Amino acid sequence: MRKEFLPFSTPTIEDAEINEVVDSLKSGWITTGPKVKRFEEDFKNYVGSKFAIPLSSATAGLHLTLLAMGIKEGDEIITTPMTFASTLSIPILCGAKPVLVDIEPGTLNIDVTKIREKITPKTKAIIPVHFAGQSCDMDPIFELAKEFNLTVIEDAAHAAGTEYKGIRVGSHDSISIFSFHPNKNMTTGEGGMVCTADESLAEEVSLLKFHGMNREAWKRFAASGTPNYDIVTPGFKYNMMDIQAAIGIHQLPKLDAFIDRRKEIADFYNREFAGITELALPQYAPYEQRHAWHLYTPLVRIEKLTIDRDGFMNELKKHNIGSGLHYKAIHHHAWYRENLPQEAGSLPNADYASDRILSLPLFPKMTDEDAADVVSAVKEVISRCRR
Numbered sequence: 001m002r003k004e005f006l007p008f009s010t011p012t013i014e015d016a017e018i019n020e021v022v023d024s025l026k027s028g029w030i031t032t033g034p035k036v037k038r039f040e041e042d043f044k045n046y047v048g049s050k051f052a053i054p055l056s057s058a059t060a061g062l063h064l065t066l067l068a069m070g071i072k073e074g075d076e077i078i079t080t081p082m083t084f085a086s087t088l089s090i091p092i093l094c095g096a097k098p099v100l101v102d103i104e105p106g107t108l109n110i111d112v113t114k115i116r117e118k119i120t121p122k123t124k125a126i127i128p129v130h131f132a133g134q135s136c137d138m139d140p141i142f143e144l145a146k147e148f149n150l151t152v153i154e155d156a157a158h159a160a161g162t163e164y165k166g167i168r169v170g171s172h173d174s175i176s177i178f179s180f181h182p183n184k185n186m187t188t189g190e191g192g193m194v195c196t197a198d199e200s201l202a203e204e205v206s207l208l209k210f211h212g213m214n215r216e217a218w219k220r221f222a223a224s225g226t227p228n229y230d231i232v233t234p235g236f237k238y239n240m241m242d243i244q245a246a247i248g249i250h251q252l253p254k255l256d257a258f259i260d261r262r263k264e265i266a267d268f269y270n271r272e273f274a275g276i277t278e279l280a281l282p283q284y285a286p287y288e289q290r291h292a293w294h295l296y297t298p299l300v301r302i303e304k305l306t307i308d309r310d311g312f313m314n315e316l317k318k319h320n321i322g323s324g325l326h327y328k329a330i331h332h333h334a335w336y337r338e339n340l341p342q343e344a345g346s347l348p349n350a351d352y353a354s355d356r357i358l359s360l361p362l363f364p365k366m367t368d369e370d371a372a373d374v375v376s377a378v379k380e381v382i383s384r385c386r387r
């Protein structure tokens with residue numbers, strides 16, 4: 001057995017990131033400033049969006065987006081149950097009601113054929129989540145949005161570098177929200193980015209991110225600026241710092257190589273696990289795409305085993321292999337069971353995945369030996385716990 005514990009994810013931080021952070025610390029300017037501006041430009045160019053607004057998190061990005069759209073009490077927002085807390089909690093905190101649509105069993109992305117039946121006169125937006133870094137089927141979503149005049153907000157937290165039919169996520173005619181949390185495909189420590197082609201939405205989000213001030217703070221203190229400012233609306237404190245952007249500036253040029261390495265490991269897992277009937281492996285969608293492989297999430301067929309998913313994760317831990325849980329379906333969580341109950345059996349694919357899913361280690365710094373250790377641990381647990 002391997003000696004050291006292998007976590008399911010860990011970021012790749014090298015000298016360039018470290019030196020850039022130190023440079024910020026020594027420069028006397030550590031909060032929002034020139035490095036945030038540079039990261040904004042670099043990221044905007046990479047994804048191909050017209051506007052990009054750097055923020056303290058993706059959660060902040062979703063909050064400001066919904067406020068800028070004027071989402072209010074009684075509005076409905078369609079999304080997937082297979083996602084992180086903030087995709088639903090932010091609409092709820094804005095007074096809206098999330099409406100859940102089941103997932104496809106293979107990709108675990110929202111089932112686009114089931115969206116139409118959930119649209120009502122109260123529906124304002126659809127939030128597709130590009131699960132694990134694989135793009136949702138966007139064409140049917142955009143067609144529905146056009147037909148019913150809905151806004152599409154792509155939860156792109158897993159999808160930096162993802163492409164759909166040759167188009168990079170972030171450059172669609174929509175709003176895309178990226179996360180730079182340490183587990184994501186690239187990091188700024190904590191951080192997020194809202195990308196859009198909608199100029200008035202971009203302006204509103206920019207205004208709300210920093211106290212509703214009509215001028216960037218760092219320009220006020222620069223030699224060329226004036227210290228005066230005006231508050232034109234009550235705003236939040238969701239700005240990204242230069243210390244964060246310093247990391248992002250050096251992560252972004254490595255993103256494509258990170259994704260290539262992630263794909264190599266995912267391909268290796270797919271080859272090694274092919275034919276193991278106790279696992280349902282992640283499937284590629286049939287359309288042209290680039291999967292960013294943020295997560296590798298097989299489903300453990302617990303009906304064929306003597307242990308449940310949590311038991312499986314525990315057995316892996318005994319082999320010094322970490323794993324993650326992305327996700328227990330949102331409607332299985334305590335608050336949602338109480339406050340957003342779903343009719344039993346109405347989300348069968350999400351229910352099935354929720355009890356069986358786990359995230360195996362997948363990150364660019366992993367060695368081939370690490371990946372081989374994961375495979376042998378998974379195979380050992382399955383052969384020992386087979387029914």
Ligand SMILES: *Cc1c(COP(=O)(O)O)cnc(C)c1O
Pocket residue numbers: 056057058059060083084086087129155157158178179180181191192
């Ligand atoms: C990580 C994540 C978020 C939130 O991102 P933060 O930057 O941590 O706020 C939202 N949605 C999904 C699907 C995520 O994985």
